[in-house]
Amino acid sequence: MAPAHVPVLLDRCVSLLDPALAEAGSVVIDATLGLAGHSEALLTRCPNAHLIGIDRDVHALELAAERLAPFAGRTTLVHAVYDEIPDVLDDLGVAAVQGVLFDLGVSSMQLDVRERGFAYAEDAPLDMRMNDTTGPTAAEVLNTYPAADLARILRAYGEEKFARQIARAIVTEREQEPFTNSARLVDLLYRVIPVPARRTGGHPAKRTFQALRIEVNEELDVLARAVPAALDSISVGGRVVVMSYHSLEDRLVKQAFAGRTRSTVPDDLPVVPEEHKPELRLLTRGAEKASAAEIEENPRAASVRLRAVERVRMGTAA
Numbered sequence: 001m002a003p004a005h006v007p008v009l010l011d012r013c014v015s016l017l018d019p020a021l022a023e024a025g026s027v028v029i030d031a032t033l034g035l036a037g038h039s040e041a042l043l044t045r046c047p048n049a050h051l052i053g054i055d056r057d058v059h060a061l062e063l064a065a066e067r068l069a070p071f072a073g074r075t076t077l078v079h080a081v082y083d084e085i086p087d088v089l090d091d092l093g094v095a096a097v098q099g100v101l102f103d104l105g106v107s108s109m110q111l112d113v114r115e116r117g118f119a120y121a122e123d124a125p126l127d128m129r130m131n132d133t134t135g136p137t138a139a140e141v142l143n144t145y146p147a148a149d150l151a152r153i154l155r156a157y158g159e160e161k162f163a164r165q166i167a168r169a170i171v172t173e174r175e176q177e178p179f180t181n182s183a184r185l186v187d188l189l190y191r192v193i194p195v196p197a198r199r200t201g202g203h204p205a206k207r208t209f210q211a212l213r214i215e216v217n218e219e220l221d222v223l224a225r226a227v228p229a230a231l232d233s234i235s236v237g238g239r240v241v242v243m244s245y246h247s248l249e250d251r252l253v254k255q256a257f258a259g260r261t262r263s264t265v266p267d268d269l270p271v272v273p274e275e276h277k278p279e280l281r282l283l284t285r286g287a288e289k290a291s292a293a294e295i296e297e298n299p300r301a302a303s304v305r306l307r308a309v310e311r312v313r314m315g316t317a318a
Helices: 010-021 037-045 058-067 069-074 082-092 108-112 138-144 147-158 163-176 182-192 206-217 219-233 247-260 292-297
Strands: 027-030 050-055 075-079 097-103 234-244 280-282 305-311
Touching (some): 010 027, 010 037, 010 305, 027 037, 037 050, 037 069, 037 097, 050 058, 050 069, 050 082, 069 075, 082 097, 138 206, 147 163, 147 206, 163 182, 182 206, 206 219, 219 234, 219 247, 234 247, 247 280, 247 305
Parallel strands (some): 027 097, 050 075, 097 234
Antiparallel strands (some): 234 305, 280 305
């Protein structure tokens, strides 16, 4: 049975994508399918749309297939990473799509299934792979990276102020015994991070676990490739909606959108040639956040930042 799953900003995501999916034959990509809560709503409320659901997690794909069984004739589920959108569309013979949705970060299933090792609230194996069939685990990162590299990822991906001290402590600890489970790492963080610093900013393990997860899954590198690929994949009138959960993700999305929503000529030029007009227009003013009511119902919505764009003309790269 699938873990409890409350999709974040469900109505807002559907309302943003719905106008692009009105025509028969329209195609929408859920690039981070997860437990398919958003996809189920899109297929229900957009009866003309066909869904391409992508996920790197084979367990999520199995559960999503069960949930989406009533829409079997309108769904294509693919085991892939979301920066592989061009390859997926090429394999399916799809030239362009009308919508793309990204719900970034860790899925409910990955957080709720203890053995996946994403949560720091209980002791579990230090895995953190979104695709647990391949690649290094968080334990391998902790046990093999030099102190300088550990400090770098903690600082860059976790924005951890005590990155250097934590990295040194990890290297010292692993010389006695390799890291295998999360409780020992959490205990180390409590010992290394000063008490005053632990009083603010949430759980003291939050930043380190985020940094390890991003490193293990190459999340920022994948996202930097995936958003431009999604923008290139949409037809005129097509829309891309992205939900991010920390500033590093949101910054990448903001920059990718900004590059396509601005004219490429000086602001004081009286007439802008068609080929220099923006390819996209913003559908959101800045990053939208969840309401207090939604956060109360679904605490995982607290950190969400939503941005959306629509293609208004074809560009040279599309």
